Amino acid sequence: MTSPNIAVIGAGNMGASLIGGLIQDGHPKDKLWVADTSIEKLTPLRDRFGIHVTTDNKTAAKQADIVILALKPPMIAPVARELSSVIRERKPLLISIAAGISTTHIKRMLGDASPIIRAMPNTPALIGCGATALFANATVAKETRNLAESTLRAVGSIVWLPDESLMDIVTALSGSGPAYFFLIMDALQKGAESLGLPKETARLLTLQTALGAARMAIESSTPLDELRRQVTSPGGTTEKAISVLEENNIGALLKNALQAAMLRSKELATILEEEN
Numbered sequence: 001m002t003s004p005n006i007a008v009i010g011a012g013n014m015g016a017s018l019i020g021g022l023i024q025d026g027h028p029k030d031k032l033w034v035a036d037t038s039i040e041k042l043t044p045l046r047d048r049f050g051i052h053v054t055t056d057n058k059t060a061a062k063q064a065d066i067v068i069l070a071l072k073p074p075m076i077a078p079v080a081r082e083l084s085s086v087i088r089e090r091k092p093l094l095i096s097i098a099a100g101i102s103t104t105h106i107k108r109m110l111g112d113a114s115p116i117i118r119a120m121p122n123t124p125a126l127i128g129c130g131a132t133a134l135f136a137n138a139t140v141a142k143e144t145r146n147l148a149e150s151t152l153r154a155v156g157s158i159v160w161l162p163d164e165s166l167m168d169i170v171t172a173l174s175g176s177g178p179a180y181f182f183l184i185m186d187a188l189q190k191g192a193e194s195l196g197l198p199k200e201t202a203r204l205l206t207l208q209t210a211l212g213a214a215r216m217a218i219e220s221s222t223p224l225d226e227l228r229r230q231v232t233s234p235g236g237t238t239e240k241a242i243s244v245l246e247e248n249n250i251g252a253l254l255k256n257a258l259q260a261a262m263l264r265s266k267e268l269a270t271i272l273e274e275e276n
């Protein structure tokens, strides 16, 4: 199959990450369009990747087999209004990555002409290491799902969700997740520094340990709690550290954090529904 023409609307963090990933994956640059209100965001993308850029969303959408809406949630409604005639005429696949905007909500704004897929990627997409959850309702054809899947697989791993309501917990887990790992890695690095390790040494050892642990877990079918037990010798140093973490209820703390993010995701979705 020939590569589809893709228009990314919004050249911010996620839009630029998706473009970087698609280019790295070999998507032809003449089949990539990006639109943004800000020329300052577009120029570096054009210079770096040689893709088409425009400050007119319609110009980008007119070329596209796939339109990716990479806008902040409040901008989805005005841009949907702006693009509705082009979308109705061209019927591209629409992929929205906006948090809290449901497929039903987008359908209400744009009608039934185009298939709609909702995606929740995360920022490691920038380096092809993203984690994206996808949802399509039952009316979206298998070939269309495959198209969305191959587009987003260009920037990392993907999973399909059986139910759109699961997007709130996905937003809490992998959408917001990179920040939790940065926080934990920062705390480990600073802790080691305060115990006397030089800053750069603490940074390198922290990051490589996180990467190594994640790769070991990804490459193994062993459950995470068993992997942890395997590196915890009775009476050893790891056991001491784990007991401090468990006495302080690390499991409950992280679950509470996820729950707070999930509830906020639901709240934001309700606010957006009411505003539009």
Ligand SMILES: NC(=O)c1ccc[n+]([C@@H]2O[C@H](COP(=O)([O-])OP(=O)(O)OC[C@H]3O[C@@H](n4cnc5c(N)ncnc54)[C@H](OP(=O)(O)O)[C@@H]3O)[C@@H](O)[C@H]2O)c1
Binding pocket: 009, 010, 011, 012, 013, 014, 015, 035, 036, 037, 038, 041, 057, 070, 071, 072, 073, 075, 079, 097, 098, 099, 120, 121, 122, 123, 175, 176
């Ligand atoms: N960042 C994440 O980790 C993450 C993870 C998963 C999902 N998401 C979702 O991804 C979406 C984008 O997030 P982001 O972090 O990439 O936001 P962002 O950096 O603010 O990017 C949005 C871009 O769209 C531009 N824009 C604003 N109005 C526009 C319009 N009318 N037409 C065209 N472009 C317009 C913005 O320009 P200005 O800055 O000049 O307004 C900005 O460059 C959000 O809905 C978010 O929920 C983000």
